[in-house]
Amino acid sequence: MVFEDEKLLREVLLFVKNVDTKINDMSLEVIDFGELQNYTKNEVFLKLYWLEENGYLSRNNKLAEKRYTLTLKGNFLYDRMFS
Numbered sequence: 001m002v003f004e005d006e007k008l009l010r011e012v013l014l015f016v017k018n019v020d021t022k023i024n025d026m027s028l029e030v031i032d033f034g035e036l037q038n039y040t041k042n043e044v045f046l047k048l049y050w051l052e053e054n055g056y057l058s059r060n061n062k063l064a065e066k067r068y069t070l071t072l073k074g075n076f077l078y079d080r081m082f083s
Contacts, residue, residue: 005047006081011036012047013078016057016068 011034019033036044048068051057056074060067070078 005043007035008039008043008047009051010081011039012044012051013056013070013074013081016048016051016074017070017078020067022067 015033015036048057051074052059052068055071056077057068058071058074060069
């Protein structure tokens with residue numbers, strides 16, 4: 001499987017997997033993680049939303065702040081990319 005901008009995809013997956021991820025954490029004013037600072041806020045959010053739309057991330061809207069976690073499909077992708 002080939003992904004557009006695989007480097008950004010890897011960075012977003014790493015961030016979601018390793019940080020208690022809140023939507024506000026994805027803001028480039030707040031985030032200082034890996035290589036994400038090399039991308040625009042729009043690029044990061046578009047990749048985040050693409051991952052969610054395609055079933056790799058899940059958003060928990062029940063908490064006061066929306067949080068993202070990897071789904072089973074997302075964990076398989078993570079393991080494939082980082083193994």
